[in-house]
Amino acid sequence: MMGRTCRHKLRNRFIPMPNLNNVSSPSLWQRIWQGFLTTVGTKQFFRIFAPWVKWLAILAGMCLLLGSVWGLAFAPPDYLQGNSYRIIFIHVPAASLAISIYFALAVLGVIYLVWKIKTASLVAQALAPMGFLLCVISLLTGSIWAKPTWGTYWVWDARLTSMLILAFLYAGVMALFAAFEHTANRGKAAAILSIVGAVNLPIIKYSVEWWNTLHQGATFTLTAAPKMSADMWMPLLLMIIGSYLLVATLAIYRTNTLILSRDQGKAWVKEYIRGQHK
Amino acid sequence: MQPYFYSVSEFIAMGEHGVFVWSCWAITVGMMLAFIVYSRRQRQALIKQLTIQQARQAQRTAKPSTPVTKRSR
Numbered sequence: 001m002m003g004r005t006c007r008h009k010l011r012n013r014f015i016p017m018p019n020l021n022n023v024s025s026p027s028l029w030q031r032i033w034q035g036f037l038t039t040v041g042t043k044q045f046f047r048i049f050a051p052w053v054k055w056l057a058i059l060a061g062m063c064l065l066l067g068s069v070w071g072l073a074f075a076p077p078d079y080l081q082g083n084s085y086r087i088i089f090i091h092v093p094a095a096s097l098a099i100s101i102y103f104a105l106a107v108l109g110v111i112y113l114v115w116k117i118k119t120a121s122l123v124a125q126a127l128a129p130m131g132f133l134l135c136v137i138s139l140l141t142g143s144i145w146a147k148p149t150w151g152t153y154w155v156w157d158a159r160l161t162s163m164l165i166l167a168f169l170y171a172g173v174m175a176l177f178a179a180f181e182h183t184a185n186r187g188k189a190a191a192i193l194s195i196v197g198a199v200n201l202p203i204i205k206y207s208v209e210w211w212n213t214l215h216q217g218a219t220f221t222l223t224a225a226p227k228m229s230a231d232m233w234m235p236l237l238l239m240i241i242g243s244y245l246l247v248a249t250l251a252i253y254r255t256n257t258l259i260l261s262r263d264q265g266k267a268w269v270k271e272y273i274r275g276q277h278k
Numbered sequence: 279m280q281p282y283f284y285s286v287s288e289f290i291a292m293g294e295h296g297v298f299v300w301s302c303w304a305i306t307v308g309m310m311l312a313f314i315v316y317s318r319r320q321r322q323a324l325i326k327q328l329t330i331q332q333a334r335q336a337q338r339t340a341k342p343s344t345p346v347t348k349r350s351r
Binding site for chain 2 (some may be wrong): 028074274
């Protein structure tokens, strides 16, 4: 006399498999791992990072303002390029971030696919449009800079072409995030493209070494001393730090918006919304 | 530290490269500001939508209960 619904309920009932090898309580490592999994939940992410937004934004704004004024008005011009080199203060941070954000998308994709942590997928969704924007900015500023320096707006150089491909990859990831109605599928498809597309990153990085490109090599590396004078690289460093902070701010803010939208049925979100109007 | 440029007009001209430098900065600042405003609007729209939704739900749960209590009296 078992009805349809009844059988359905039985099938969906969660029955834990008895572990015959290890009957003892979970190990310390397992407990830490479980604790970690709960702290990266959407609610905890919101609670922990929402207060950071304001301070990160202030810090980012200060770095960017100081770096801009220093770079535009105080730094000396380049002996070869004159004042056109001042474009470096936005071109390099934008390009560096475009690459870093894509790397972050790939790492978040792996985290989402392997450990099924939803927050990772939401952070990736929040980051993708920012990466696209910065990639476009680096391409535009690069081509404007190329006109006075190389005499042309665009060449099919290895660095430029691989960067253009990165912009298309970003567009693809964004399209996948927008294409699916179901949240889990959306995250999976975008994660797979992010991971596969990461093949492009070493190509961008080493394009200036593998091929004979018009684009110059890296000005900044973590290992060697800068190839610029201090009053040029210090504002550049400020701009790089400032833009990383700005991206972190926006990433948190946008992820929290997505979290509120996703968890809108949950009690804590309802409470938060009620708190917004008091 | 001394500013590199002697006058404002020199600063704007940037040698012969003013057009290139300033157009880059305008594009970047414009796009980033637009993106920040867009992100903020998205959040505000969501909060507004959820507030309206909650108010409706509160009404829906409040309405049926009032006639029932009146009838019981």
